[in-house]
Amino acid sequence: MFKMGLIISSALLTAYAGYMFIDRIADKIKDYYRQKKTDEDKKEKKDIMKILYYEPSSPPARLLKFGFLIVAFALMQMAVGKFVFSGVAAIFAYNLPGMAAKRKYKRMFALFGEQLIDSFGFLRNSLQAGSSLSQALQIMVDQSSPPLSEEFEEVLKKNQFGVPLDKALNELDAKMGNKDLHLGILAMNVTREYGGNLSEILKRVVDVMRDRMRIAKKIDSITAQGKLSGWIITAIPFFLIVVLTLLQPELFGMMFTTVLGNVMLGVAVLFVTVGNIVIQKVVAINI
Template identity: 30%
Template sequence: MYAFLSSPAALTFGWVLLGLAGLTTVVLVTMPDNRLPLSRRRPGSEPQGSGIQRMANAATDAVEKMLRGRNTSFDAILEEAGVTTPVKDLIVIVGAAALAAFALGLVLGQPVIGLLLALLCPIIGRMLLSTLADRRRKEFGKQLDEVLQMMAGSLRAGYSLPQAVATIAQEAGVPVSQEFARVTNEARVGRSMMDSLNDVATRMRNEDFYWITQAIGINREVGGNLADVLENVSKTIRERTAMKRQVAALAADGKLSAIILMLLPFVVSLFLFISNPGYIMRLFTDPLGWMMLGAGVVMLGIGGFWLTKLINLKY
């Protein structure tokens, strides 16, 4: 097996895989997400398109059949990240990226590195989705003060709570408008608005919005002026936001130091790989080098966990 991977045939096979993965990814990225099957638009018509497009459609259909009937968390992850790409397309794109990484390793004559890169592709994809979800939650938290003021103003103008929520869905920015539009749509089909708002708080993992939902729920039970309640909550959230920003400013120096320390081994390895490949490749070809890499990964993980605990201030 290793003889084949180091042979010229493996190089040709790698170029073929690289081109196939690239074409598949381009087709899936450029195709519209909300496309309807041709059989629904033109009954009796046969699907048209290029061979690579039909191949991409066949791959996504196979993934859809595999996921059908299974309880997966992919949809929830994509909702939190605000990604509108279908799950089946995203899985095929990640698979194509892994295939391209392995093919690149074959082309460069380093099948082991290509295999490692292929295994890292799903992990990197999951990390990217987590980053997008965290960014979306932070943006949601920044807009809460404005949302409360708009809601209180709408209530003082004589709007009901569902009308105020619908107004925010139309006037607020992303991602608040998306979440409140979902609440409005769920309320129109008969779901309790409080349940929808609680789902938003859970999905956004925002403690301040959880307070808002609790204040709205208590007010609906005991009565009172909801606009005044929301203004008081808005004042508390502004004070908490000011404290969060002060803590973030104080911890910025430590976070920058942690980022530099975590990236330093990878930057040095990349520099050695470019300047002296024979020197750095001994880590991947010698058993002692494998042991050193394993020890380095363990120590880097311990150090990253330690630095995270140091800079993640609780208050």
């Protein structure tokens, strides 16, 4: 039973290592094709993380997920020999690439939102200096850093190839799903169509963005304890499984060797997972 505890611990560590490995490999692939200066379409085809996030049902994404599922199931069968545990590991492995893609893009969206305030400041200053909106956007791209510069550069490229600027901006708005970006793009489209002082409107938008960010940071500091408590409560049962397996292998070993024990463990894992999801939903406050 001591070996059983080591196997479970090793499986959890291997899953986490695989999660981080996917993220690192995706970054390496993206950096490689950026250095090669391939065109945007080719980069999108080669970026597996983009496919996993925006097209999770596409054949490449499904192929990768099923590959992880088969490998995880085979490894757990060889290590443990229990169909229940192998099935749980396979389900987790199937969702692992999607989880890695969501984590990567969540970080990217957060960084994009942080860059918006300064970038809209560049845009406002350029408009006040007499530049057109397209020229001001190009200056903003030159003064900004990825990921914001890459996304707005794509907007300008679409505009150069004949796509109306308002349509390209709306596509970016739908892609990023950022409330502050939506306010800025709405202001750009309205002033382009009906007229108005865009620089003054952007100043007010930036003020709103700063207030929203200040409130969001305050909320994060208040709810941080609740989020941490949720993860600690979730981790305690798994920690106890390992401890009891090591200390009382004859007594707790029946949980792994009998059908009833397997069912009880499965139900316990299900309840712990649902509890963690509920806690995270309660402490997640959107503004």
